[in-house]
Amino acid sequence: MKRKIAVFTGSRAEYGLLYWLMKDLQSSGDVELQLIVSGMHLSPEFGETWRQITEDGFNIDAKVEMLLSSDSAVGIVKSIGVGTLGFADALDRLRPDILVVLGDRFETLAIAQAALIMRIPIAHLHGGEITEGAYDDAIRHAISKMAYLHFVAAEPYRQRVIQMGEAPERVFNVGAVGVDHLLRAPKMSIEQLRENLGFDLRSPYMVVTYHPVTLMAEDPQESFTALLEALDDFPEHQVILTYPNADNGGRAIIPMLETYARSRPDRVLAIQSLGFKRYLSAISMASVVVGNSSSGIIEVPAFGIPTVNIGVRQKGRLAADSVLHCDPSIDSIKRNVHRALTPEFGATCKITINPYGSGNASDAIFRILRDYDGTFHKSFFDLS
Template sequence: MRKILVVTGTRSEYGLLYWTMKRINEDNELELQLIVTGNHLVSEYGYTVETIKKDGFKIDEEIDMMVNSNKKSGIAKSMGLELIQMAQTFDKLKPDLMLILGDRYEIFIAATCAMIMNIPIAHMNGGESTEGAIDEQMRHAITKMAHIHFPGAEYYKERIIKMGEEPWRVFNVGQAGIENIKRLKLLNRKQLEDELNIKLDKKIFIITYHPVTLDVENIGQQVDNLLEAVKRFDAIYIFTYPNADFGSEIIINKIKKFVKENSNANIFYNLGQKIYLSLLKYADVMIGNSSSGIIESPIFKLPVVNIGDRQKGRLRNNNIIDTRYTHDSIYNGIYKALFNKEFKNKLKDLQNIYGDGLTSQKIVDVIKNIRLDKKLIFKRLTY
């Protein structure tokens, strides 16, 4: 029986891993091992380790590695703590293969540790680009450490191959977020109101703004501009928490102050996949700089106002309105999303570029059947 180790550090990443983890867990030829770390173990971010437990997954190790700090060095120190504990856990669990997703520093450390310890790495969502975030470098570094690649689109598959990865290692499995939408039974509007305890009787704005890690000095002004632009519209504002990156505390404090001063504004640590995706179904516009706006929103034909450079470089559909960080640019983007007839007509013909929703099945088929031998571990460039 192959032992497949999954490492997860954030709520959004766990949501994308869920169906693959479930399929591994139910397969008679595979054993799921699970390490939970990062934001999952932080109360300020909803302590989402409890969600994982409620979903029925057995957690083999909880690695608490977050260093509380307002300095950039806090993240680097957290990474050091994680690496030590990760190595100890790998020694204990002895996985046959590690499956990870994305580009965050928690996952970068997991990949680094597995590479040093000669544990094969399967990586989801490689080949993408987010030029405004340090995640860009993390993702490509993980790609060069990984032995099996599960990109979310054909374009990303070709990009990984152009990075020198051997084609036989690269499998286009589509985006896991599409599978979530297709397999979850979403809430109707009344159920959604009951879950949120909010009367959704106005236009609905769902807003997620993460730190732009390569431009942290201007985060305060960026958030001020966003909030001033949003406030000019009569709507229900639903904010979700940013990632725990340097600068997130500034964003959270400003949003909390805004929520306190505006009765139609709400902020949530963790909505969970069903509530979050149901919100996308009924929202009038999504605002911010989250990858969810790029990947999941097109399924709902939802207009997205994408602010700044954080998602620059990703494949995108015609529902995306890119804006600068200025108040006027953000306001004009929201206005276009809500009232521009030509733009709204284009949404009717949106085509999904991110797969057929069979991601977990495709991944499990590969990790069950691929040979875990020296050919897999010994990588060579194919330039």
């Protein structure tokens, strides 16, 4: 009987990272891929990105509605509760031999705690990382303690997971799965991207994504206002402006984003979701990527493109030399974007070494999952 491996995705970004692992599992004759989809994927407000998953040739085995139409702290907690109920039913019906989850979002916490209680082994990707500006940081570590297998993106992260009591033989440094796109994903030309977006995209342009900071004292609306005002200092650059995720305060940013784009229709495109294929094509030709998404730190450096990382959301992550960190103020953002656009810094970005691997993570993870013996029990590993 084939091993049943369930993969969970609750957001557009996470799906893009998991894509090649899912393709490897799907094409294997040794395992059965089960796909559980939830969160922002099912929300019209965030683009119903589940449709892209099916267009990519995947069968969705379970759709679990969980998002309330609220991004308050209370609303997020209630969404976790709704999700846990739905995931219990989905996991009971699918009965996977192992559940694969990535990262640190609250949707992932909901399904991980259900799987733990139901004695379904968890394989966790991107554990051991630090993002001090978001409660995702604590969620990530909590999922690591629920998981049995760990696939981390860099050696310092492997050591951190071991420090949390996970046995070294179950913690694998495979690199970041998102970097696999550099070697495996076809890219659109700017003409193809222009036609696909229905927007007269020209070079030079920026890709901008800002998510709310959920744990530290950085007001999302104030920071996003500063970002938008700073972008006006670069009138020669067009802007692809993507929606924030469904964290606390995210919905307050959306009307600001839409108003900004409407007032600059020839220069700014606001879009709910690029999807990973368009996103990768867009960043590969961009002059700079600006905002506070983890992608700007993990995947963008692999393309030799500069990143301006704003504020504290990603504080603590390893970062390549192509990443510039700045305060969420107008002057700091403008100063760092200007620096990122200089020929000298651009030349540095082309030769920077990305600490997140070389682009073969999905294959390494697939082979370990395929050969996993199904063991569930684990003991706390004490550092001697």
